[in-house]
Amino acid sequence: MIDPTGFLIPKKKKPYTSSDVMATVAPLNLNQSIIALPHKTPATGITLRYKYQSANLLLVASVKQLVGDSLQLSPLASRIKAEDMFCNSPPCCNDAGFLQKNNSLDEKSRMVGSFKESAKNQLTCDNSERFTRAETDFSNLFARDLLPAKNGEEQTIQFLLEVVEILTNYVRKTFDRSTKVLDFHHPHQLLEGMEGFNLELSDQPESLEQILVDCRDTLKYGVRTGHPRFFNQLSSGLDIIGLAGEWLTSTANTNMFTYEIAPVFVLMEQLTLKKMREIIGWPNGDGDGLFSPGGAISNMYSVMVARYKYFPEVKTKGMSAAPRLVLFTSEHSHYSIKKAGAVLGFGKENVILLKTDERGRVIPADLEAKIIDAKQKGHVPLFVNATAGTTVYGAFDPINDIADICEKYNLWLHVDGAWGGGLLMSRKHRHKLNGIERANSVTWNPHKMMGVPLQCSAILVREKGILQGCNSMCAGYLFQPDKQYDVNYDTGDKAIQCGRHVDIFKFWLMWKAKGTIGFEQHIDRCLELSEYLYNKIKNREGYEMVFEGQPQHTNVCFWYIPPSLRGMPSGDERREKLHRVAPKIKAMMMECGTTMVGYQPQGDKVNFFRMVVSNHAVTKSDIDFLIDEIERLGNDL
Amino acid sequence: MIDPTGFLIPKKKKPYTSSDVMATVAPLNLNQSIIALPHKTPATGITLRYKYQSANLLLVASVKQLVGDSLQLSPLASRIKAEDMFCNSPPCCNDAGFLQKNNSLDEKSRMVGSFKESAKNQLTCDNSERFTRAETDFSNLFARDLLPAKNGEEQTIQFLLEVVEILTNYVRKTFDRSTKVLDFHHPHQLLEGMEGFNLELSDQPESLEQILVDCRDTLKYGVRTGHPRFFNQLSSGLDIIGLAGEWLTSTANTNMFTYEIAPVFVLMEQLTLKKMREIIGWPNGDGDGLFSPGGAISNMYSVMVARYKYFPEVKTKGMSAAPRLVLFTSEHSHYSIKKAGAVLGFGKENVILLKTDERGRVIPADLEAKIIDAKQKGHVPLFVNATAGTTVYGAFDPINDIADICEKYNLWLHVDGAWGGGLLMSRKHRHKLNGIERANSVTWNPHKMMGVPLQCSAILVREKGILQGCNSMCAGYLFQPDKQYDVNYDTGDKAIQCGRHVDIFKFWLMWKAKGTIGFEQHIDRCLELSEYLYNKIKNREGYEMVFEGQPQHTNVCFWYIPPSLRGMPSGDERREKLHRVAPKIKAMMMECGTTMVGYQPQGDKVNFFRMVVSNHAVTKSDIDFLIDEIERLGNDL
Structure with missing residues (x-):
């Protein structure tokens, strides 16, 4: 239908006027409605943008050169809006072109007639150097011009593509x-x-051009968490x-609470959680679970569910219905267990910290001693958290030993595998979680x-139904029992939560x-x-390892000793x-922007570096770079 | 440098072989390295993809037609990888083309030489109907071929653009x-x-082509929450x-916990929350706040903070350090208040439900009576939730009257404006939240x-510092006091939460x-x-309003009475x-897929429709459509 190889308008002294283009270039498509409405005079090198409404086709052309007595236009890009981002060969390219060199007078007049019938179509021209930015002038467009605005489709797609350009460039550079x-x-x-980036909000709208600048600058002043040296x-x-x-997920923009509005995501979550439970080793992958907004909330769920299991009346009557309950977790465990204790009404002093060995692993005997001690005080041990992969040392608590004690004293055993859970996927490393x-x-x-x-955190529970029992409130406006589908979904x-973000799809x-x-x-x-x-630093001059022996996880904890301190x-x-x-x-790393690595004190140990690797872009050269x-930076300290 | 208007290869009997193309089409660019390596035989209508490596330019062409004794190729789309999604005129279109009709023998041989030097470059050809799918053959590509894979950049960008095509089509159709x-x-x-869509996960990877199919199908079987009739x-x-x-936000893929890794987002959150507090009317916009994963969690924060304000020792000692605390909220309020009572250890029976008038608004006298009653029982009233925009009726509790009572009895007043808070932005409607x-x-x-x-929910607190006091655990590995910047950020x-999703950017x-x-x-x-x-349905035959008078919010609650029930x-x-x-x-609506509207019972009222409007795409015609x-669907029931 449309020939994209180029077409000509009559040669004349510049500047060309709108009518030159309208009379010759515009009505290319005989079918019905190819239209050009330039708002600037085209000249060589200028980009013209044609919108072929009836064909749902966008063709972009450059006024290219003089050929004989015509101005030749060169198409640069074409796109079928209906399905393809770029032009597709069959609809636009299969038929023989016309107007390719010079049109016959008949053809021309027919096409002009066609053009005049379709005043709604348009052509813009622009002499910006950068095609995509030139293609749409965002300085005069605003959010209100985008969909659902009438005729907002083209601007919407162009705006989104411009954003995607920013994002793909960011990805590439990362x-x-x-x-x-x-x-x-x-x-x-x-x-x-x-310069040009102001965080303040105002009453009046800003142009889409400014919005695009804001997007670029937001990324510019941020941190590239995907960089191989982060x-x-x-x-x-x-x-x-x-x-x-x-x-x-963001385009689907839905919510996990009902099958009704998230049918596919709800099923994906169900299947994925079952798969994870199989990998944990629970028979048939039975049990329950949810994706929650982060590991801290997942850990909080575990404490809630444990409380509900042993003292279900707390749901109705509050903590006063239970005796003084105590929770156990290691001094190296994540602070979210203590936080859960505070939030849920146990009190953080009822979260008992367990001693660890020099590698940061719970000493089971200390757990048992503290359980006995609590019982002697009349408190009721409820819950033990074993960490699979501690935050700083990457230590794996001995789950089997802890499980033995939990069975002996009838306590809930939770494994916080927020960090180390992934090792379950590795035949080589999953033994570190034996007993899970x-x-x-x-x-x-x-x-x-x-x-x-981010974010994608699962809480998995072995006993089916207990999450529902613990948390259900049976809100009639969401969870109607008389729906047409199986409402167990x-x-x-x-x-x-009520609304819950769709965290499953990316993972699935x-x-x-x-x-x-x-x-x-x-x-x-x-x-x-x-x-x-x-292996590189364990015996290297200027380094001291925070704990002896090969780390269990990717955490490598070390001090760098500057030359000035080496003899001290x-x-x-x-x-x-x-x-x-x-x-x-x-601080110097961040000022230079070359790399980023964490540090912290731990117990009586002064600040040390904690190196971790979870990024698939990292290579040995990046490890070398970090050490260099x-x-x-540290040599002269 | 490159002429995109078309170029020719010698006419011969089909099929053309690779060497035909290599000898003539491929080495178009004299500069260094235009290369064509077809892996299939080109034929008319077939799409060829040229990669001009040195120019970072991609040009796509279709074998178009026979012109004279040559086969003419038509470029369909071109793209500069470095900066632009499509081709830009200056780099690729300003110079006069060559090989436009027939190349001289000299030119040809020179170009072939150039080609042979650059074996790494490639051309693919494909006769798929859809251009973008043809452009990159995803059936032989896998996740492992994308960045950070070596030379993975082109595939990565192509894959993301293909996804974007799926998404922009979805947007358009929505x-x-x-x-x-x-x-x-x-x-x-x-x-x-x-067909072709299987939710099961397996051990082996699937091709990117299948991944793209999965993306399309996920959207296909989902629900268009942005549709004007949803x-x-x-x-x-x-x-x-x-x-x-x-x-x-997903491209930046970072976390809100520290300024260190989310500098721009942390500041945006701070400024936006301040702006929201100003709109609420707190002096100078002072106070505190956070974006949380949904209104239920925001409401839970309010109860936690209230508890901390009056009984800070609960954080350490648990609920046993406090007397029996009671919370008040209306029977029409969101179930998350009751859920917070259960989660936080108050017990849901200590969440006292207040009576409402026929419009769903709290009766202040009932609040006062229940406070007095609780005190008489020896319980301690702590917290009152006033709802600004109830879930079903859209009712606004009389905040000023409730605030008077809270002041009188020294209770924490929370306003759940999850749904109605937006009305604060309207000079016409914000009076409904007077007293907030x-x-x-x-x-x-x-x-x-x-x-x-989704998701974007704020909890705003008038007293500065109380969120920190309530929740801080001072984890050394994240919140080091000895950073180089002001750690108050x-x-x-x-x-x-520990990690917290970036919910601010889209809102900002x-x-x-x-x-x-x-x-x-x-x-x-x-x-x-x-x-x-x-106005349309209040007096219309077959409709009964659930409550009298004009709704306060966009909630319109009504029964449709089918003809068979009208005389009953x-x-x-x-x-x-x-x-x-x-x-x-x-159920029929959903089977037809034409529209979706919620229903529920409420108290002793049988199932009724709750119509709400929050979508900017809705017009009167959509409202008319819903009623039609x-x-x-209901006429014959």
Whole structure:
């Protein structure tokens, strides 16, 4: 129907007027309605944008050159709106073109007639250098011009594509090691407003052009958590499939509470949780679970469910219906267990911290002693948390030993595998979680070790029905029993949330795309990289390991000792000085933007670096880079 | 450098072989390295994909037609990878083309030489009907071929663009009234697997082609919550700016706990919350707040903070350190208040339900009577929730009257404005929340009435510092005091979560794009539409309103009475029959996929429809459509 190889308008002295274009270029399509309405005079090198309404086709052309006595236009890009982003060959290219060199007078007049009938169609022209930005002038467009605005479709798609351009460039650069990890600014600097980037909100709308600038600047002043040299958090990396999954999730913009409005996502969640329970080792994958907004909330669920299991009357009557309940977790465990104790009304002093060995693993005998002690005080031990992969050391508590004690004293056993749960996917490393199948509940965050975008955290419970029993309130407006489908699929009443974000899709899609073996490879690789780091620095001058022996997880904890401290005898002065080394190096790293790694004190140990690897983009060269960078920045401290 | 108007290869009997193309088409660019490596034989109508590596340019062409004794190729789309999604005129189109008709022998041989030097470059050809799918053959690509894979950039961008094509088509169709709202399937149907769409996860990876199919099918079998005829939930609509914001948020893939890794988002949250507090009317916008994962959690925060204010020792010692505390909320309020009572250890029987008038508004005298009653029983009244916009009736409790009572008895006043908070943005409607400035805390969900994509819920607290006091656990590994920036910006310890999803950006971006006045217009419009509905049906045959008078919010609650019930005397039989009408109509709506609207019973009232409008795409014609559809489906019941 349309020939995209080029077409001509009569040669004349510039500037060409609208009518030149209208009379010759515009009515290309004989079918009905190809129209050009230039609002500027076209000239060589200028980009014209044609909208072929009836064909749902967009063709972009450049006024190219003079050929004979005509001005030749060159199409640059074409796109079928209905299905394709770019032009598709059959609808627009199969038929022989016309007006390719010079049109006959008959053809011309016919086409002009066709044009005049279709005044609603348009052509814009623009001489911006950058095609996509030139294509639509966003400086005069506003949010109100986008869908559902009348005729807002074209602007909407163009705006979204422009955003996608920003995002794909960001993605590309994130994996490019010549890009900085961050461009650090202090809060007051950003608050005062960077050039062209002002965080303040106002009464009046801003143009879409400004909105695009804001998008660029938001990314510019942020931190590239997917960069191969970002080691700062347990969650890192930018998985492309996961990213696509999140884009789809936000486009679907729905809520997990009912099958009615999230049929596919609800089923995906159900199937994925079952698969995870199978991997944990619960018979037939039976049990229950939910994706929750993060590991802290997942851990909170475990305490709630344990309380409901042993003291269901607390739901109705409150904590006064129960005796003084105590919870146990290691001094190395995540603070969310203590937080759950405070939130749920146990009180944080009733969260008893267990001693660990030098590697950060719970000492089971200490658990048993503290259970006995609590009982002697008349308190009621309720719940034990075993951590599979502690936050700082990456330690795995001995689950089987702890499970023995829980069975002996009839306590709820929860495994916080927020960080280490991913190792269940690895045949090589899953033995570190041996005994997890004996747990009553498990927290497992695919957004950490499995590289799923934030947020994606699962709470898994062995006993079916108990989440529902614990949390249901039977709201009539959401969970009507008289729906036309099996309402057992309405899962919202199991949650402490009402609306619940769709966290499953990206994870499900990644699992599809990588397979179980893909996750296994990812995990094995990250552990190999941390082994590489450990072997590299364990005997290197200027390094001290925080704990002896090869780490269980990817956590490698170490002090860098600057030359000035190397000869210094141990004692308070050295401790104080060493305590300041990691923060100083970290601050310089951030100012330089070259890499990021975490540090913290732990117990009586002064600030040390905690290196972790969960990003699939990391290679040995990045580990080398980190060490070089620490030495470069720390040498003169 | 490259001429996109078309180029020719010698005419010969089909099929053309690789060497035909290699010898003539491929080495188009004299500069260095235009290369064609067809893996299939090109034929008319076939799409070829050229990769001009040195120029970072992709040009796609179709083998078009025979011209003279040559086969003409037509370029369909071109793209500069470095910066632009489509081709840009200056780099690829300014120079005069060559090889445009027939190349001289010299030119040919020179180009072939150039080609042979660049074996890494490639051309693929494909006879798929859809251009973008042809452009990259995803059937042989896997997740492992995407970034960070070596040379994975092109595939990554192509894959993401393919996903974006799926998403933009979805967006476009969502606003098209000829599209169904949903394509309903029962759980067992989806679980058994639709054609080509299987939810099961497996050990082995699937191709990117299958992943794209999965994306399409996930959307296909989902529900279009942005469709102008989706009225089922308080959250509806698909805001394009908000959507762009979510895409960016997932690409940034970071976490709100520290300024360190979310500098821009942390500041945006701070500024936006301050703006919201100013709108509430707290002096200077002072106070505190957080975006939380939904209104239920925001309400839970309010109860936690109230408890901490009056009984801070509960954080440490648990609920046993406090007397028996009671909370008050209306029988029409959201179930999350009761849920918070259960979760936090108050017990749901200590959540006292207040009577409402016939419009669903709390009767203040009942509150006072119940406070006195509780005190007489020795219980301690702690907290009152006033709802601004109830879930079903859209009622606004009289905040000032309730605030008077709270002041008199020294109780915490929370306003649950999850649904109605948006009306604060409207000069016309904000009087419905008069007195909100007297509240100690407010829940306000921009993801409901303000059209922000899910999830976006704020808990706002008048007293500064109390969120921190209530929830802080001072985890050393995250909240190091010795950072190089002002650590007051690390907000994570105020939350009950550890990692916290970035919910602010889309909202901030929408505010920038619409301005405060844009939100006001949106809200006023939605309320006008519900007024239109109310006026349309209040006296219409076959309708009964659930409560008298014009609704306060966009909630319009009504029974549709099928002709068969219209003459029937009131009584149990009619009630039972009427109770079944709304579910039946709803089920048919869903089977037809034409529209969706919620229904529920309330107190002693049998199932009725609750119509709500929060979607900016809705027009009067959609309201008319809903009524027509109810009558069409319900007429014969």
